[in-house]
Amino acid sequence: MKGIKKITIIGSGFSALAAASYLAQSGHDVTVYEKNDSLGGRARQLKIDGFTFDMGPSWYWMPDVFERFFADFGKKTTDYYELIKLAPAYRVYYGINDFITIADNLDEIVATFESIENGSGAKLQKFMARAKSNYDIAIKDLVYRPGVSALELITTETALKVGEFFSNISRDVRKQFKNERLIQILEFPVLFLGAKPSDTPSFYSFMNFADFGLGTWHPKTGMFDVVRAMVNLAKEQGVQFVTNAGVDKIIVENGTAVALQINGERIASDLILSGADYHHTETLLDQKYRAYSEKYWDSKVFAPSSLLFYVGFNKKLENIVHHALFFDVDFYQHAKDIYDEPQWPKEPLFYANFPSVTDATAAPEGMESGFFLVPLAPGINDTEALREEYFEIIIKRFETLTQQNVRESIIFKESFCKNDFVSEYNSYKGNAYGMANTLLQTAFLRPKLKSKKVKNLYFTGQLTVPGPGVPPALISGKLVSELINKQFSEQ
Structure with missing residues (x-):
């Protein structure tokens, strides 16, 4: 590699943090610019009156991917944070005293399936064997490829699948x-x-192995433990961080990205990497330098947006576990309301997370912290009145299904929805998770890590490869850093 390069990174989400560490490890001068006042991108924390909430990701799956990331720096996750395996992993509610609890090990899950449907236990074991095979191919190898060519998908193993x-x-x-x-x-x-x-290729059954095979984990004091760990690791590599630094423009001269304009100041750079929303990043370029049109973005399948509520309760709640899914209404109708005929769902499914069940620091003693999520179509109309209407819907059902009164025990609630995803994260149509991994949006068919029109401009994160989720974000950061180092080594 020829000389130290000055690299500026837009955003401080998981992919940007990962890339920053890899690039600094390679000897580059790396500075991360974050538009908000705290680091972590969508994985920020919210602290209110002694309550602490993870504002974004709340599921810790694929622990091996995190271990692999830290191992690249001669570290372990235990050097930075402690993990707790959740037992049970989660619970799915269907009615009053009517739920299925997913254990923390496959043997018990197999027994649960068998108790519900004769013969399903053996079928699940067979299904999981294939899911593990796919996991070994995908997560240990395939997703660590940069999406440059279709040939990346052709291996001896994938040919059989x-x-x-x-x-x-x-x-x-x-x-x-x-x-x-x-x-x-x-x-x-x-x-x-x-x-x-129905739009996700069968190969992605590896997610079932991530669920039943590897289990659901929780960093001791929340997902922000991982952000804190990655920031500390990056600082150990020499990365600098600047907050309250929203980027106004990417300056391109003679077809090469040469600087960022931040708060009116020109910040020169040898290379620019964006971990911010891909669509938004391209709007920071003059039209002629944008690789993807508005028509392109509008034609893609995006992951849902979300209506979120962060709620503080003045008592411990009953009949709950750390992660809970409420599937007491039509699962497929809600999916249609997201993907087929975008609208606010008439009967929403929802997810609830109670970190204080596991983590005593998440709420004051004798109290409970609750995080509620309703998946919504991206680009949907978002008003305070609709937020309130849907909070009433889900809290009423929550009370009925868990057989307790909680409304009068609410100390506060904060909401976050499509408009906030746009204003806080510049998220395209307010999506929460990025671009979906459908067949035609997989690997080399996703937006590229390297700009097709501007030299020394790269991208990372959930709209490019490998796709949505925290583990893929870590991988995306590694992939883009390898492409950047390859470019420098060839110069």
């Missing part, structure tokens, strides 16, 4: 299982990839 790229999760699950509840539980993990199970 080509049919799984042209079938879908929903079809495969329904071939094996008849009970609708078991089907929904098996379809649930791929929702993290941002698309309907």
Whole structure:
């Protein structure tokens, strides 16, 4: 590699933090510019009256990916934070005293399936064996490829599984299982990839192994532990951070990115990497330098937006676990309301997370912190009145299904929805998770890590490869840093 390069990074989400550490490790002078007043991108913290909430990601899956990241720097996750394996992993509610609890180990999950549908236990074991095989191929190898060419997908292992790229999760699950509840539980993990199970290739069953095989974990004091760890690691590599630094423009001269304009100041750079929203980043360029048109972005399938509520309760709640899914209404109608006919769902599914069940620091003693999420279509109309209407819907159902009164115990609630995703994160149409991993939006078919029109401009994060989710974000940061180092080594 020829000389130290000055690299500026836009945004401080997981992918940007990962890339910053890798590039600084390679000897570059790296500075991260974050528009908000705290680091972590969507994985920020909210602190109110002794309560602490993770504002973004709340599921810690694929612990091996985190270990692999820190191992690249001669570290372990335990050097920075402690992990707790959740037992149970989560619970799915269908009615009053009617729920399925997912254990923290596959043997118990198999037994649960068998108790609900005769013969499903053996079928689940077979399904999980294939899911593990896909996980070994995908997460240990395939996703660590930069999406430059279709040839990256052609390996001895994938050649044997080509049919799984042209079938879908929903079809495969329904071939094996008849009970609708078991089907929904098996379809649930791929929702993290941002698309309907019927639009997600069968190969992505590796998410089921991430769920049942590797388990659900929780950093001791929340997902922000991971942000804090990655910031500390980056600082150890020499990375500098600047907050309250929203980028106004990417300055291009003679087809090369040469500087950022931040708060009216020109900041020169040898190379610019954006971990911010891909679509937004391109709007920082003059029109002629944008690689993707508005028509392109509008034609893509985006992951849902979300209506979020951060709620403080003045008492401990009953009949809850750390992660809870409320599937007591039509699972598929809600999906249609997101993807097929975008609208506010008439009967919303929702997710609730109570970190104080596991982490005593999440709420004052004797109290509970609750995080509620309703998936919504991106680009949907967002008003305070609609937020209030839907809070009443979900809190009423929550009280009924868990058989307790909680409304009068609410100390405060803060909401966050599509408009906030746009204003806080410059998120395209207010999406929460990025671009969905459908067949035609996988690997080399996603927006490129390297700009096609501007030299020395790169991208990382959930709109490029490998896709949505925290573990893929770490991988995206590694992939782009390798492309950048390759460019410098060839100069």
